[in-house]
Amino acid sequence: MSCHEAEIHRKTFSCSASVVFVFDDDQLIGFGRAISDGHIQAAIYDVAVLPSYQGHGIGRQIIEKIVASLPGCNFILYAAPGKELFYEKLHFRRMKTAMALFVKQELMSGRGFTE
Numbered sequence: 001m002s003c004h005e006a007e008i009h010r011k012t013f014s015c016s017a018s019v020v021f022v023f024d025d026d027q028l029i030g031f032g033r034a035i036s037d038g039h040i041q042a043a044i045y046d047v048a049v050l051p052s053y054q055g056h057g058i059g060r061q062i063i064e065k066i067v068a069s070l071p072g073c074n075f076i077l078y079a080a081p082g083k084e085l086f087y088e089k090l091h092f093r094r095m096k097t098a099m100a101l102f103v104k105q106e107l108m109s110g111r112g113f114t115e
Contacts, residue, residue: 081112
């Protein structure tokens with residue numbers, strides 16, 4: 001990751017309404033964030049847990065902390081393809097009308113995010 005990318009990530013997390021980082025000693029093992037108006041709507045992005053730590057409830061804790069930090073909000077979730085069942089277990093449901101406009105349309109389509 002270049003310094004430019006690191007700065008962009010720092011800005012995105014610092015501008016988020018809710019941010020959760022999970023550490024094992026000094027090692028970052030998971031994180032997640034949400035953007036929100038703070039009252040009605042929120043969107044969860046960038047939830048990730050290192051593969052060696054998956055299956056231990058860390059992802060669930062990240063989601064639960066984000067949701068608890070924005071009470072009363074409706075949540076839209078931006079999930080990686082293949083992770084839908086995990087979020088369904090946390091009571092998220094698929095939307096029928098969700099749409100996306102990506103800067104890198106072909107890349108995101110190739111990764112399975114859009115049709």
